[in-house]
Amino acid sequence: DARVTQTPRHKVTEMGQEVTMRCQPILGHNTVFWYRQTMMQGLELLAYFRNRAPLDDSGMPKDRFSAEMPDATLATLKIQPSEPRDSAVYFCASGLVSPPTSGGYNEQFFGPGTRLTVL
Amino acid sequence: EDKVVQSPLSLVVHEGDTVTLNCSYEVTNFRSLLWYKQEKKAPTFLFMLTSSGIEKKSGRLSSILDKKELFSILNITATQTGDSAVYLCAVDNTGFQKLVFGTGTRLLVSP
Numbered sequence: 524d525a526r527v528t529q530t531p532r533h534k535v536t537e538m539g540q541e542v543t544m545r546c547q548p549i550l551g552h553n554t555v556f557w558y559r560q561t562m563m564q565g566l567e568l569l570a571y572f573r574n575r576a577p578l579d580d581s582g583m584p585k586d587r588f589s590a591e592m593p594d595a596t597l598a599t600l601k602i603q604p605s606e607p608r609d610s611a612v613y614f615c616a617s618g619l620v621s622p623p624t625s626g627g628y629n630e631q632f633f634g635p636g637t638r639l640t641v642l
Numbered sequence: 643e644d645k646v647v648q649s650p651l652s653l654v655v656h657e658g659d660t661v662t663l664n665c666s667y668e669v670t671n672f673r674s675l676l677w678y679k680q681e682k683k684a685p686t687f688l689f690m691l692t693s694s695g696i697e698k699k700s701g702r703l704s705s706i707l708d709k710k711e712l713f714s715i716l717n718i719t720a721t722q723t724g725d726s727a728v729y730l731c732a733v734d735n736t737g738f739q740k741l742v743f744g745t746g747t748r749l750l751v752s753p
Contacts, residue, residue, distance in 0.1 A: 554739065565745035566685070566730060579740060614684060620739050631739055633684035 525549045527634035529615050535640045541603040544637045547596055548617030555598045556631060557583075557590055558614040566614070572598065573620065605641045612636045644669040648731050648744035656752055659721050663747045665731030666713040673737040675707055675714050678730040680746070685730055688716070721751045 528547045536542055548555050556571040570580035570590040580590060587606070592598045602609055616631040649664045667675065674692045678685035689698045691707035691714060698705050702721075707714045718725055728748050732741040 556739075556741075566732075566743040568741060568743075571740065573738070578738075618739060630687045631741070633686070635683050 527615055527617050527632050529613075529634040529637050531637055532635060533638045533640075535642065536605055537642050538606055539604040540641075541601065542605050542609075542639060542641075544600045544613050544615075544639070546598040546600075546615030546617075546634055548598065548615070549632055550596070552617035552619050552632075554618045554620040554631075555592060556616040556618075557598070557600050558616065558633075559611045560614060560636075561611045569600070569613075602639075605639075607641045610639055610641050612638050644733070644735055644742045646731055646733050646742050646744035648729075648747050650747060651745070652748040652750070654750045654752060655721055657721060657723060659751075660717065660719045661721060661749060663716040663718075663729050663731075663749070664713060665715070665744055667731075667733045667742075668712065669733050669735040669742065671735045672709065673734045676732045676734065676741065677705055677714075677716050678732065680728045680730055681726075688729075718749075721749075723751050723753055725749060726751045 530545045554573050557569040558566050559569055560566045567582055569583040571578055572592045575592040587602055589601045614636045615634045618631040645668045647666050655661055674690050676690045677688040679688055689705045694707055694709040702719045705716045728746040730746045731744045734741055
């Protein structure tokens with residue numbers, strides 16, 4: 524049963540600490556998305572990768588957030604230094620996306636999320 | 643700025659009722675509209691709509707899109723307690739699944 528996995532599932536840290544969240548996409552998927560979900564803002568796209576290359580990280584605060592995909596089985600999202608306003612659930616999703624002209628829809632599969640609390 | 647607005651924000655109904663959830667959007671380049679259901683954890687996909695007036699149906703759930711008026715509705719008939727969840731609407735404005743989400747409608751179905 525293929526699924527997206529994320530670690531850790533929960534993280535409590537103090538302001539100023541570095542936080543690293545990891546995601547293992549479904550094998551064979553070519554696109555990985557990072558989302559943040561809060562009560563106030565809902566689900567927001569932070570960054571996404573196609574074939575491990577970053578395509579768009581315009582949703583991400585650049586000064587403290589960074590996203591990488593060191594290999595096809597691992598995507599990471601880092602926050603350094605963390606702040607209380609970063610407290611949220613961070614979701615990773617993966618999908619097999621082909622160009623719009625090829626037709627059809629390729630579903631994004633979401634991981635279980637990392638619940639981050641920054642004190 | 644692209645925007646997706648859902649209403650109502652929350653809703654409480656009794657089992658057996660029919661509910662209609664609304665999603666309106668303003669995006670620069672519409673490709674498709676998607677509905678997700680989020681229970682305690684991750685969102686799960688329900689429907690994708692690209693053409694106006696064509697109803698998508700799955701069991702007691704159905705959805706339709708109006709591209710002229712820029713909205714979609716999600717209907718749930720004969721609601722059950724298991725339908726309690728947050729329903730999210732999202733618009734793909736690139737064709738590559740770069741999704742803009744609404745804040746969701748929280749549905750509670752009471753026994």
